[in-house]
Amino acid sequence: MRVTILGNNSALPAFGRHPTAQTVTVYGEVLLLDCGEGTQLQMQRYGQKWKNVHHIFISHMHGDHYFGLPGLVNSMSLLGRTAPLNIYAPAGLEPILDLILRSANTELKYPLHFHRLSGEGGRLVESPTFSVDFFPVEHGIECYGFLVETKTRGRRILPEKCKEYNIPVEHFEELKDGNDFVAPDGAIIKNAWVTAEGPEPKRYAYCTDTLFTERFLPLIQGVDMIYHESTYLEEDEDKAIARFHSTATQAAELARMANAKHLLLGHFSSKYKELEPFREQAARIFPNVTVSVEGVAYDL
Amino acid sequence: MRVTILGNNSALPAFGRHPTAQTVTVYGEVLLLDCGEGTQLQMQRYGQKWKNVHHIFISHMHGDHYFGLPGLVNSMSLLGRTAPLNIYAPAGLEPILDLILRSANTELKYPLHFHRLSGEGGRLVESPTFSVDFFPVEHGIECYGFLVETKTRGRRILPEKCKEYNIPVEHFEELKDGNDFVAPDGAIIKNAWVTAEGPEPKRYAYCTDTLFTERFLPLIQGVDMIYHESTYLEEDEDKAIARFHSTATQAAELARMANAKHLLLGHFSSKYKELEPFREQAARIFPNVTVSVEGVAYDL
Numbered sequence: 298m299r300v301t302i303l304g305n306n307s308a309l310p311a312f313g314r315h316p317t318a319q320t321v322t323v324y325g326e327v328l329l330l331d332c333g334e335g336t337q338l339q340m341q342r343y344g345q346k347w348k349n350v351h352h353i354f355i356s357h358m359h360g361d362h363y364f365g366l367p368g369l370v371n372s373m374s375l376l377g378r379t380a381p382l383n384i385y386a387p388a389g390l391e392p393i394l395d396l397i398l399r400s401a402n403t404e405l406k407y408p409l410h411f412h413r414l415s416g417e418g419g420r421l422v423e424s425p426t427f428s429v430d431f432f433p434v435e436h437g438i439e440c441y442g443f444l445v446e447t448k449t450r451g452r453r454i455l456p457e458k459c460k461e462y463n464i465p466v467e468h469f470e471e472l473k474d475g476n477d478f479v480a481p482d483g484a485i486i487k488n489a490w491v492t493a494e495g496p497e498p499k500r501y502a503y504c505t506d507t508l509f510t511e512r513f514l515p516l517i518q519g520v521d522m523i524y525h526e527s528t529y530l531e532e533d534e535d536k537a538i539a540r541f542h543s544t545a546t547q548a549a550e551l552a553r554m555a556n557a558k559h560l561l562l563g564h565f566s567s568k569y570k571e572l573e574p575f576r577e578q579a580a581r582i583f584p585n586v587t588v589s590v591e592g593v594a595y596d597l
Numbered sequence: 598m599r600v601t602i603l604g605n606n607s608a609l610p611a612f613g614r615h616p617t618a619q620t621v622t623v624y625g626e627v628l629l630l631d632c633g634e635g636t637q638l639q640m641q642r643y644g645q646k647w648k649n650v651h652h653i654f655i656s657h658m659h660g661d662h663y664f665g666l667p668g669l670v671n672s673m674s675l676l677g678r679t680a681p682l683n684i685y686a687p688a689g690l691e692p693i694l695d696l697i698l699r700s701a702n703t704e705l706k707y708p709l710h711f712h713r714l715s716g717e718g719g720r721l722v723e724s725p726t727f728s729v730d731f732f733p734v735e736h737g738i739e740c741y742g743f744l745v746e747t748k749t750r751g752r753r754i755l756p757e758k759c760k761e762y763n764i765p766v767e768h769f770e771e772l773k774d775g776n777d778f779v780a781p782d783g784a785i786i787k788n789a790w791v792t793a794e795g796p797e798p799k800r801y802a803y804c805t806d807t808l809f810t811e812r813f814l815p816l817i818q819g820v821d822m823i824y825h826e827s828t829y830l831e832e833d834e835d836k837a838i839a840r841f842h843s844t845a846t847q848a849a850e851l852a853r854m855a856n857a858k859h860l861l862l863g864h865f866s867s868k869y870k871e872l873e874p875f876r877e878q879a880a881r882i883f884p885n886v887t888v889s890v891e892g893v894a895y896d897l
Contacts, residue, residue, distance in 0.1 A: 309675050310638055316668075334668040335635045338610055358700040364668045368616075368634040371660050375609050389700030393693065400658040400689030402738055438702055 298323050298427075298447050298499045298597040300522065302563065302589045303339035307528050307542075308361040310334075311567030315591060316361035319524070319563075320345050321445050321501060323427040329353040330443060330503050336365030337372050343592045347373055348380070352422055354429065355386035356505060357440035363390065367397050374405045381408040385421050385431070387439045388413045414441050418516075426450060432516050434507035437541040442504040442513060444520070451475065452492035462486045499597040502557070505564045508538065509547035514555055521597045523557040524589070526564035531578050533566075542566075549579035549586060560586040561595060598623050598727075598747050598799045598897040600822065602863065602889045603639035607828050607842075608661040610634075611867030614891060616661035619824070619863075620645050621745050621801060623727040629653045630743060630803050636665030637672050643892045647673055648680070652722055654729065655686035656805060657740035663690065667697050674705045681708040685721050685731070687739045688713045714741050718816075726750060732816050734807035737841040742804040742813060744820070751775065752792035762786045799897040802857070805864045808838065809847035814855055821897045823857040824889070826864035831878050833866075842866075849879035849886060860886040861895060 299322040304315030316333025320340070327349040329336070340347060347369070355363045363386070373382065384390070391411045398405065412421065418432035418441070430444040451473030459469070464478050464486065472478060473495070478486040502517040505526035517523060528542035537544050543551075545562060552560035560583050562575050569575075572588045579586040587595065599622040604615030616633025620640070627649040629636070640647060647669070655663045663686070673682065684690070691711045698705065712721065718732035718741070730744040751773030759769070764778050764786065772778060773795070778786040802817040805826035817823060828842035837844050843851075845862060852860035860883050862875050869875075872888045879886040887895065 309672055310641070315638075334665065335638060338615075338635060341610070360667050360671050360697065360701060364664070365634065367660050368664045372609055387700075389696075393696050393700065396689070396693050396696065397660065400687075400693065401660060 298445065298501055298521075299594050300501060300524065300561070300597070301343060301345060301594040302591050303336055303343065303345070304331075304333045305563035305565060305589045305591055306361075307564050307566050308359065309567040312570050313591075314565065314567075315339060316364070317356075317505065317564060318365060319503075320350075321503075323445065323447050324450075325349060326351065326424070326427065328429065328445060331356055331362040331505075332364075332366040332369060333361045334364040337369045339591070340369075347376070348378065350382070351380060352383045352385065352429065354421070354431070354443050355384065355390060356434075356442070356503075357436060357438055358387055358389045359438070359506065362506075366390075367394065370394070370405070370409065371403065374403070374407060378407045381410055383410045383412060383422075385412045385414055387441075388415065415439075430516070432513045434504055434513065435510045435541065436506045436508065440506060442502065442507070444517060445501045445503070447496075447499045449495045449498050451495050452488065453495045455491055455493055458491040462491060464491060501597055502555070504551075506542060508541050509543050509551060511551075511554065514551070517555050517557070520555060520557050522559040522561060522595065523552050523555060524561045524563055525551055527562040527575055527579065528564050528566045530569070530574055545575040545578040546582060549582035552583045552586070557583075558585065559595075559597075561589050562586060563589040598745065598801055598821075599894050600801060600824065600861070600897070601643060601645060601894040602891050603636055603643065603645070604631075604633045605863035605865060605889045605891055607864050607866050608659065609867040612870050614865065614867075615639060616664070617805065617864060618665060619803075620650075621803075623745065623747050624750075625649060626651065626724070626727065628729065628745060631656055631662040631805075632664075632666040632669060633661045634664040637669045639891070640669075647676070648678065650682070651680060652683045652685065652729065654721070654731070654743050655684065655690060656734075656742065656803075657736060657738055658687055658689045659738070659806065662806075666690075667694065670694070670705065670709065671703065674703070674707060678707045681710055683710045683712060683722075685712045685714055687741075688715065715739075730816070732813045734804055734813065735810045735841065736806045736808065740806060742802065742807070744817060745801045745803070747796075747799045749795045749798050751795050752788065753795045755791055755793055758791040762791060764791060801897055802855070804851075806842060808841050809843050809851060811851075811854065814851070817855050817857070820855060820857050822859040822861060822895065823852050823855060824861045824863055825851055827862045827875055827879065828864050828866045830869070830874055845875040845878040846882060849881070849883035852883045852886070857883075858885065859895075859897075861889050862886060863889040
């Protein structure tokens with residue numbers, strides 16, 4: 298699993314930083330989390346292929362998290378997309394998109410499926426290789442976090458070894474499931490001879506925008522990486538609370554309580570040019586912390 | 598009058614070119630013509646001050662001409678704007694903006710006045726120093742061009758000369774109107790001694806997106822500069838017609854028929870990387886042609 302940051306600033310673009318958007322790549326599938334203004338350009342800039350995007354998740358209806366969506370939806374159609382696109386967002390987004398398309402007489406060249414987020418959360422996507430869940434966070438208006446989880450694809454095939462034992466490709470799925478192979482002459486090829494431990498499943502939690510809250514802690518316990526907003530530094534905690542945001546220190550506290558392996562900070566207020574203080578303040582509580590940088594990919 | 602190009606590409610951003618937006622600066626006032634996605638960033642990049650913008654004109658409801666507007670409207674509020682903002686656009690835009698603001702519980706910190714464009718055109722803004730008119734163009738959906746006209750501010754004061762004749766500042770307006778000054782001792786200071794010819798009024802026509810059409814020719818006769826879309830080259834004229842766009846040749850033909858002084862080309866299809874052929878094709882018909890470049894300001 299790989300997280301690529303396309304925008305890590307809060308509402309006002311500043312210091313070359315863009316509004317929120319990021320991709321999570323899982324086995325070739327590109328999930329888009331939020332879609333601030335300019336996301337289609339950021340995707341071009343950082344080599345994120347639109348055609349591999351089939352699921353877009355919008356956390357909430359503040360514009361810095363979705364104003365890039367209408368343009369992306371249009372561009373996909375102009376480029377001749379035919380594959381369905383799924384959008385998961387609060388109910389308010391659907392009528393806006395509808396009006397935008399209608400007022401331009403636009404008929405998209407692909408099916409757009411809108412999935413309304415509401416209530417206490419649950420599973421949004423279930424595929425053979427990954428799943429996505431959503432959960433409520435606390436941001437003054439309806440707002441959700443997302444949990445992306447890869448599944449193990451079973452044991453890992455060792456192609457050279459399989460060749461050595463003359464195992465045909467069509468038996469690889471059985472090998473992945475852990476079964477031995479019985480050769481035509483009755484010889485048993487032990488699974489462990491031709492496979493290795495498969496990749497560990499990974500879990501990534503995306504929590505922005507939100508006040509410091511423990512309400513979703515059980516769901517994200519032990520995640521490999523958590524992206525948590527840190528709009529403000531500790532000294533501006535009063536602003537963070539007033540505006541339903543968090544500080545770097547609070548993000549670190551949550552990562553610690555969640556027993557996360559890695560904390561990625563983002564959604565920085567445009568009042569800060571220098572971001573190193575975010576790392577410093579968070580690291581006091583949670584050492585394995587990274588200040589996200591646009592265009593950089595973080596592997597889990 | 599100065600035109601600064603913020604985006605000169607058609608719908609799909611490509612080759613570093615952005616969707617349509619440009620500013621027209623007249624006596625310190627910044628008029629924004631169209632507002633494609635990323636306009637607020639382009640304005641930052643090219644030093645166009647948001648606080649000097651009081652009028653935004655949207656030609657039509659294709660997203661590449663207004664998807665940057667919601668973000669700009671929000672950002673102005675976040676930056677504490679209190680001055681009213683006027684938006685002139687087809688009727689379809691107002692309910693979209695309303696829904697966007699409502700779904701985010703946003704109350705703008707400044708008054709936003711929406712002016713619906715419809716019918717055969719007319720005057721939108723009348724100020725002591727400039728005016729803006731709109732007129733229908735032909736683009737499949739309701740679409741308008743704009744005509745910006747500066748007014749002469751009368752004769753130009755020569756401060757050194759006025760000092761020499763001891764003329765107090767409070768009499769400058771009379772001098773601008775062409776009147777002589779009568780000194781306290783009865784001496785008559787001739788207007789021509791202390792003023793010079795004022796700046797010529799200038800006229801700028803903005804015509805995008807549109808088929809080649811003569812319908813607005815009378816209105817733009819003799820303009821100092823015309824910005825006319827040239828989405829396609831001559832060899833793609835069939836595409837231009839099918840999609841309600843123009844070729845470089847047609848733009849030049851229109852500039853010639855309008856007796857314009859200068860033609861500025863823009864709204865290039867993303868299929869073209871090199872733009873020099875646009876200039877070449879247009880120059881055969883209308884020599885004083887310029888291929889617009891983002892970030893460049895063109896003086897009238």
